[in-house]
Amino acid sequence: MELERLEIPDTPDTLIRVQQLEKENRILKKKLERSEKTCLELEQTNQRKEALLRKIIQELEDSQKEVEEKRQLEITLGELKQTQSQLINAEKMSSLGQLVAGVAHEINNPVNFIHGNISHIQNYSQSLLELIHLYQQYYPNPALTIQEKAEEIDLEFLQSDLLKVLGSMKLGTDRIRQIVLSLRNFSRMDESDFKPVDIHEGLDSTLLILQHRLKSKSSEIQVVRHYGNLPKIECYPGQLNQVFMNILSNALDAIEEQNNTLPAQGKNHNLGAITISTSVISLDNTDWAEIAIADNGLGIPEAIREKIFNPFFTTKPIGKGTGMGMAISYQIITKKHNGNLICTSTPGIGTQFVVRIPVHQSACRL
Amino acid sequence: MLKAVVGHSNDPDSLPAITEVLEQCEQALAGTEPQAGVLFAAIDFDHALILQEIHQKYPEIQLIGGTTDGEISSVLGFEQDSLTLILFSADKITFRTGIGVGISQDLPKAIATALEQATLGHQESIELCLTVPDSLTTSGVLVLESLNKALEQTFGKKVAVFGGMTADQWEFQQNYQFCGTKVYSDAIPILLISGEILFAHGIASGWYPIGKKGVVTKADLNVVYEIDHKPALDFYHYYLDGLAPSQEYPLAVFDTEDVDYYIRASSGTYDVQTGSITFFGDVPEGAIVQITETTQDRILAASKASMEQALAKYPGKEPVAALYFSCASRKQILGSRTKEEYTLTQTCLTNSLPSCGFYTNGEISPLPQQTNSCYHNETFITLLLGES
Structure with missing residues (x-):
């Protein structure tokens, strides 16, 4: 097909318009050249940005891993310290417990021996006091030597105080027995x-x-x-x-x-x-x-x-x-x-x- | 009264582009003769032709400029492959240019020559210095140290320096500086301003450290050979999966207290044999370094913050013009959102403000609370200008 040739009038307005079109054409050509270069530069910029991002993410992950490992280590260290102190304490308490248990056991036997015999002494004393009372009843005037001895030992006071002393001793041994029992209770360290x-x-x-x-x-x-x-x-x-x-x-x-x-x-x-x-x-x-x-x-x-x-x-x-x-x-x-x-x-x-x-x-x- | 006008063309052809720019300026000047100008041009233009055209129009103009990695102006906003020119006219402000060449060979001499030229004709004390040095032939830190020292020796006081290192659209091959009608490379053009000029600036970055820290164990000025006794390239390869270091991932260099840091971006030059990386600024041996990264939102928030800082500090009633120096890495990450840097700064303003700027290979300004100017990477610097 044959294109119809356009007749362009040679007026000042047309000339300006042509000049503008020529300028726009030059700018467009330059921009095209520029855009290719810019595109390449942007690609490189993007590649660098991506590389940096990847590396920083990797560093962050490594760092998080390190933090986690450090945290685990700290927890382990804390547990170790606690275990160590518990072990030391357990050992100390075990020794103390054994000691207390041993002392309690050793004291327990003689105390029970004393405590058990106090009842007998109380009975014997009671019998002896009753016998003295009978003597005094049937022999109101004893020999001079006996009278002197009775005064010397303050028989009257002795009679009234003896049973009190024995009662007090019984209370004392009761108390010792109670303490020994408490010690044994307290030192129940062997129970696992x-x-x-x-x-x-x-x-x-x-x-x-x-x-x-x-x-x-x-x-x-x-x-x-x-x-x-x-x-x-x-x-x-x-x-x-x-x-x-x-x-x-x-x-x-x-x-x-x-x-x-x-x-x-x-x-x-x-x-x-x-x-x-x-x-x-x-x-x-x-x-x-x-x-x-x-x-x-x-x-x-x-x-x-x-x-x-x-x-x-x-x-x-x-x-x-x-x-x-x-x-x-x-x-x-x-x-x-x-x-x-x-x-x-x-x-x-x-x-x-x-x-x-x-x-x-x-x-x-x- | 200080007046600033801006022209900006995105025509890729040099002649129509500069013609359009000059037409826009001429119209805005409304018959006023400009005394000075700053030109920012994409690398592909015929820069000599452009400078000639400007001087044909304004033979007396004091002009500096350089090549860029993107241009900003109040006319077109953000553009690439474009040409933008800001012209100043003022009764009570003096502008003088100077050029020093061969900064990689003899930096103090180059700076001394530039200063000597730019000092002529000033009746009042120098208030401000604008500069756009070459970014690829020597360390930006060294350039700033030498310039600060020379300014203090010449004028007996600290002079605030602003500007950016010229760029070549992320090619890192060769960039150009302009002064008068000539195009230079490996040079430092300066514009000294005296008289009733008022200015304030803001600076913000938006980059933050990420990943593991390392210690620079071998370095020579702006070339780092070893980090943690391993090739410096390994430090980058570890994070970038074998990709080459780039400006978008600069190093945070920590001070001795390990709290504050400044940023040093790679110039794109590295040596696979030695494992060394060249940075735009010096990195001292023993420094603790960490790779940094950012997001588009952080970058844009910093751009706005820069304008807010500058406005808050501006000593006069209202600024007359603004210059922007933004790092090329910001553009690299922002991509199609780069235009938002400029538009966000405008949201802080109530009236339109003639402004002009470029995407640099390193920015120059004092830190917020200081007078001594430093070399920066990855920042957005706003410089507001006006008259007292």
Whole structure:
């Protein structure tokens, strides 16, 4: 097909229009050249960006892996430290337990021997006193030598005091037997399996061991027992007693510290008190034994309270505390008994530790 | 009174382009004779012809300029392969140019020559120095150090220097500088300004360090040979998957406290045999370095921040003109969004402002709170000009 030739009028307007078209044509050609170069540059820029992104993502992943490994290492280290301290403590407690058990056993035999014979001595003494009484009744005027001897030994007083002395001795041996029993109770470290026990017995044994601190010369600390109706609780009795001992010792320290900070004249007005409450509570269809031990001591500031279960944390002077008592107690309650140990405190008012352990450990293992 | 007019043509042919530019200027000048001008031209133009045309029109004009990697103006905004000219006329401001050649051979001598020429004819104290040195033949840091020193020795005070290193559209082969009617290479043209000139500037980057840090263990001025006792190229290859280093991924060079950093971009020159990389500025041995990257939004936010800084510091009522010096790497990453750099700066203004600028291979300005000018990479510098 033949195209019709267009006639373009040669006017100034047409000339300007042609010049504009020529300029636009030049610009378009340049832009085309430029776009090819730009396209190549953009591709390279994009490639670099992608490469950098890939590398940074890889570094991030590596770094995350490192962080995770570090975290695992820290956890392992923490567990190792705890295990180490538990081992040390277990070894210490085992030796102490054996020692206590040994001493208790060695004392137990002679004490029982004495205690058993006191009854005989009481009977023999009673018989002898009755015989003397009969002599005095039938021979009101004995020989001079006998009269002199009776005066010398103050027979009348001896007759009235002998049975009292023997009664007192019996009380003393009773007390020794009770302490020995408590020591044996307390040092039940050899028991390696859960055993249903009377928690109240453990608490009482621990209190008895601490008796000397409850009734010291300077102050008297009242112990209030609100014992509920607890069934026998499945636990490691020796370890649980150790927890009670730690909590009660700290309570006594806090009360003593509170007393020391009071002005001298006020000391008599402040009565230190430890309140022990026990009960059974039901949580998530499980029965739990709850033992709350509260004191009206100095209290624990919040900053310290957060750390009290940390191993080696102590506020006591060097040599007074190892910083392991509460850490081990926490482990015993949470790990060994699947329970929990909670501390609440108000500085200046007092502190309460609540121990919660399942009544039946089998319920927790399910 | 200072007056500034701008012409800008995107015609790729030299003669029609300069003709269009001069027509625009002439119209805006409205009969006023310009005393000075700054010309920014794409690399492909016939620069000698362009300069001749300008001088034919304005024989007395004090003109400097150079080749670019993109041009900016208040006439066309951002363009590539274009030509833009800003002309100044003023009664109480003096402009004088000077040119120093062979900066790679004898930099102090070149600067001394340029200063000697540009000092002639000033009656009042020098307030400002504009310059557009060659970017490829020597270290930008060295150029600035020598220029600062020479200015202080000549005038007995610190003089603020602004400008950009000339470019060649990302080819890194050869770029050109203009002074009067002549085209130079390996040169430093300067324009000294005295009298009642007012100015303020803003500078911002938008690049941030990423990845691992390394220590420069072997370097000579602007050539880094080793990082962490390994070839410097390896440091880049590690992150860029074997690709060559480029201006878009400059190094952050940390100070001794490991807090603040400045940026050094690769000039595109590297040696595969030795593993060395050449940068536009010096990188000292022992410096802690880290690769940097950016995003388009960060770059654009920095451009706007630069204008905001300059406006906040401007001492007069309203500026008369603006000059922009933006790094070529910014354009490289912004791609089709490059035009937003200029348009964003305009959102800070209430009135239109005659302005002109170019995409550089290195920017020159003082840091925000300082007088001594430094050499920068990856920045956007706004220089506002006016009369007191």
